[in-house]
Amino acid sequence: MKVTIVGAGAVGASCAEYVAIKNFASEVVLVDIKEGFAEGKAMDLMQTATLNGFDTKITGSTNDYSKTANSDIAVITSGIPRKPGMTREELIGINAGIVKEVSANLIKHSPNVTLIVVSNPMDTMTYLVHKTTGLPKNKIIGMGGALDSARFKYRLSEALECPPSDVDGMVIGGHSDTGMVPLTRLATRNSVPVAAFLSDERLEQVAEDTKVGGATLTKLLGTSAWYAPGAAVSGLVQAIACDQKKMFPCSAMLEGEYGLNDLCIGVPVILGKDGLEKIVEIELTDAEKAKIKESAEGVKKTNGLLDV
Ligand SMILES: NC(=O)c1ccc[n+]([C@@H]2O[C@H](COP(=O)([O-])OP(=O)(O)OC[C@H]3O[C@@H](n4cnc5c(N)ncnc54)[C@H](O)[C@@H]3O)[C@@H](O)[C@H]2O)c1
Numbered sequence: 001m002k003v004t005i006v007g008a009g010a011v012g013a014s015c016a017e018y019v020a021i022k023n024f025a026s027e028v029v030l031v032d033i034k035e036g037f038a039e040g041k042a043m044d045l046m047q048t049a050t051l052n053g054f055d056t057k058i059t060g061s062t063n064d065y066s067k068t069a070n071s072d073i074a075v076i077t078s079g080i081p082r083k084p085g086m087t088r089e090e091l092i093g094i095n096a097g098i099v100k101e102v103s104a105n106l107i108k109h110s111p112n113v114t115l116i117v118v119s120n121p122m123d124t125m126t127y128l129v130h131k132t133t134g135l136p137k138n139k140i141i142g143m144g145g146a147l148d149s150a151r152f153k154y155r156l157s158e159a160l161e162c163p164p165s166d167v168d169g170m171v172i173g174g175h176s177d178t179g180m181v182p183l184t185r186l187a188t189r190n191s192v193p194v195a196a197f198l199s200d201e202r203l204e205q206v207a208e209d210t211k212v213g214g215a216t217l218t219k220l221l222g223t224s225a226w227y228a229p230g231a232a233v234s235g236l237v238q239a240i241a242c243d244q245k246k247m248f249p250c251s252a253m254l255e256g257e258y259g260l261n262d263l264c265i266g267v268p269v270i271l272g273k274d275g276l277e278k279i280v281e282i283e284l285t286d287a288e289k290a291k292i293k294e295s296a297e298g299v300k301k302t303n304g305l306l307d308v
């Protein structure tokens with residue numbers, strides 16, 4: 001199993017580390033445009049192999065896509081991250097060109113690859129890859145909801161004063177400060193609805209803290225987060241590589257599902273060896289449907305800025 005990660009920066013390197021530590025891939029190739037950077041990150045990570053007990057071979061390349069040939073899965077994290085006070089949508093001007101070029105280069109050398117798009121604004125970058133590459137629909141997946149759901153569970157565990165492993169929950173909708181839809185109604189602590197323990201006001205606070213999870217970290221760090229993003233992507237890579245048939249909220253191209261068309265937005269999907277194998281349609285309340293519709297309008301507005 002060969003995995004390529006383009007962008008050896010904060011998220012790309014974190015993803016490579018988690019993929020290696022989980023020890024399911026034979027090879028991880030890191031690619032970056034910055035001279036020597038991917039090679040350096042790969043060597044540093046390889047020197048953790050005996051410490052962390054993995055056999056994955058990690059190599060680096062400065063923009064030489066021949067090294068990525070025949071990748072099964074490729075992750076796109078190349079591009080700029082936001083700074084405090086910015087929205088993800090403001091990154092479109094620079095990141096659209098990078099994502100378009102990188103996805104074309106990847107497919108040239110790996111025509112059967114499954115692409116996982118991470119660069120922001122992620123839903124729009126995923127849509128761009130759909131519109132410009134000609135890859136089948138099941139082979140293009142946007143990562144956002146897995147991260148947002150992890151943050152939702154963290155915030156719920158804080159409110160419940162319980163370990164995060166006690167909590168289950170999911171965030172759907174756009175990966176943006178206003179577009180996320182944390183499904184508080186369906187969140188549980190050991191199968192008991194969280195509403196049994198928390199007031200409506202506290203749950204609303206959890207949802208709002210979840211939605212600005214990325215912005216909160218960007219303010220603290222001066223750039224956007226990488227540990228949870230890297231871990232979230234590695235979970236998607238593993239589900240596909242190991243044909244796990246696991247369910248994650250991912251940005252998927254919708255053709256009528258949830259009443260939406262011609263956009264990529266976060267919905268529950270099944271990931272396995274064929275990539276995005278199924279979109280799962282769950283029953284939503286009218287209020288949840290209204291939130292998804294509003295979120296989709298925001299994503300479509302950003303998509304409108306693309307030259308596709
Ligand atoms: N979808 C998500 O949930 C999520 C989570 C975190 C970050 N992000 C996004 O991921 C992207 C990367 O974030 P980061 O913190 O790793 O940034 P970073 O600056 O640390 O790393 C980005 C890397 O991309 C490289 N790069 C730029 N143009 C390139 C090109 N044409 N080809 C190859 N490499 C190129 C840069 O040299 C840099 O090393 C940002 O757009 C960020 O907003 C998304």
Ligand SMILES: O=C(O)C[C@H](O)C(=O)O
Pocket residue numbers: 081082088120147175213214215218224225229
């Ligand atoms: O917040 C960001 O800009 C990066 C990423 O989308 C995140 O949610 O951490």
